[in-house]
Amino acid sequence: MTALPRGFSALTANIGIKDASTDVVIIACEQPAAAAGVFTRSRFAGASVEISRAHIANSRAQAMIVISKNANVATGNQGFANAMEIATGVADAVGCDTGDVLVASTGVIGRQYPMDNVRAFLDGLHAPLAGATLEQCATAIMTTDTHAKLATAMVGAVTVAGIAKGVGMIEPDMATLIAVFMTDAALHPDDLDSVFRRVMATTFNAVSIDTDTSTSDTAVIIASGSAGPVAADEFEAALSGVALTLTKMVARDGEGATKLLSVTVTGARNSSQAKRVAKSIVNSPLVKTAVHGADPNWGRVAMAIGKCSDDTDIDPANVSIAFGDQRVFPDQLDLAGLDKLSRYMQHDDVTITCNLGIGDGAFTVYGCDLSDQYIRINADYTT
């Protein structure tokens, strides 16, 4: 069991959102804390995202509530009013401003919360919160996740802790699924914000399970300051490690996934071209199914590069493709080579590397294979 960083307390509960499993977590600081967040760019962003985006604009937060199994999205004015009532209830219990409460929510779209249950829970809520562990917090935010996702790192006396959820409807776009990072480091809010955005760009913003950008993506970090100051570069390295660990956990636990698929594109014009091509590969259903079946059909990677048709500086004559450390293009694999490739693709971790031969831009993205289990999970979700 892992304690939260200093200055944080948390409580988890079941309030009957969908069934009898834990479906709410509240995390609170002893006092207003530096905070940063990135959110979905979806045009159908939920009420929780709208409220959190507004409340974190001053780089300050003291508490956060995460409700799982109902996204409170496409629920209109009633859904917004319900989310505000929840933020106010948390603020009253914790003893802070409503404007210092963040709200996040994932689950089914288009349903109102069961507000009778929610109100009964808020009425009984009071500070100090019970001492929930990081494992309990990570468990409370799960929907169809198969296991809780948490990671921690130390920088001197400072702890960085993160939890995340997310298995489907995942291709974050300048944002992420739901990830909450806590640290007892003391950081200026502006520094915290810039470090956080840089780290998210190469971790949670570099993952795609199924190309479907969630309406509820939320990643926040709250710094209580209880452990004092820290060197910014060391803190960034620690946060990056925690975020990358969680990112890989999310990718590997993609709905129905059996493998972690990492795709690195090098030799690109710049990093955004590298990311675009890498995303095209990691998102290709034909690449994903080939990886699932350990089918040495490397030509599908060529196809996925080729469909970036606006990138007219990509010339097959300059491109090379490798799986693990085995180059497959332009080398012409013989049957022994194809057999070796198939054996590599049976691993739990499959890495594809492409060099475009244009410049020195590079980017790595994370995804997973596509299995019939993904279909079964998603063909019968609400019913």
Add this chain to the structure above:
Amino acid sequence: MTALPRGFSALTANIGIKDASTDVVIIACEQPAAAAGVFTRSRFAGASVEISRAHIANSRAQAMIVISKNANVATGNQGFANAMEIATGVADAVGCDTGDVLVASTGVIGRQYPMDNVRAFLDGLHAPLAGATLEQCATAIMTTDTHAKLATAMVGAVTVAGIAKGVGMIEPDMATLIAVFMTDAALHPDDLDSVFRRVMATTFNAVSIDTDTSTSDTAVIIASGSAGPVAADEFEAALSGVALTLTKMVARDGEGATKLLSVTVTGARNSSQAKRVAKSIVNSPLVKTAVHGADPNWGRVAMAIGKCSDDTDIDPANVSIAFGDQRVFPDQLDLAGLDKLSRYMQHDDVTITCNLGIGDGAFTVYGCDLSDQYIRINADYTT
């Protein structure tokens, strides 16, 4: 059995590209004919596409060879030389210029043709070609298609006939899978070209099975002129009907598909925004799996609209969503409504309509559901 339009003859054969099924078709006109074509924009376009694109640039063609079960893509200079040798062989047999021969090829990527077999076939080839029917032509170009796809229409004395193949790796981008249209109409090449591009834009360029743009997409029309002139608007309507019929056949026969999914977006800023949003819906794995399972999870359509995050004029307050004739958003469906929706989604044809409430742009795209059969087909393709 359907005869080819006047002025055309065809031959089909097995030349052992992969197995004992028919894998080649040659279609020839009695003399050089007006022709138009659109091709994949893939950066990894195959040798066949490169050659056809060059040969059709003068709006003239006399013969076409389609080889299935090997795409001849990512095969380097050897692959290009092989394709040119095939074009020359066909030209010699038909008695036309090599520059009037079109080549198309689909199947596995990254393998050379078995040229010994190909040469033996070309050596025995001579005009006139045997009288293959339209059904035989359509069958010869199949790979994992479950049935042959052909359609015809008449305009006065003029016949328009089309054949198509394609089940996976299908999201044509300014181009299409493989579709061949034959007509005995006499049309000026410029008119043929503009009519053909307009028709392709709303038919084959409006279909997506799996977001994966093929390296081999080729759609051509050849007009023998044998039936004389025709009114351009009537011809366009007939061609559009044939192309739309084939497009729906392709969508409905998508790998593993059990349903045709049509998505119409109206009320958009313009037709390109309508197409972008419609594609986002028809390509969403979560929408496709919900349609497969008849799960009334309409919120996923809201998600798919929302992820068009650069379309900042989309406001959920102005959006409405319907399945068939049942509006699901912003209406809040009760249990009876959800049950009705689920029953509708069990049909073989599912139509989703979204009004963005912005302008009067509209577009319809065609796709299919995503089933575990798609995974099984594609996890074990080459081996």
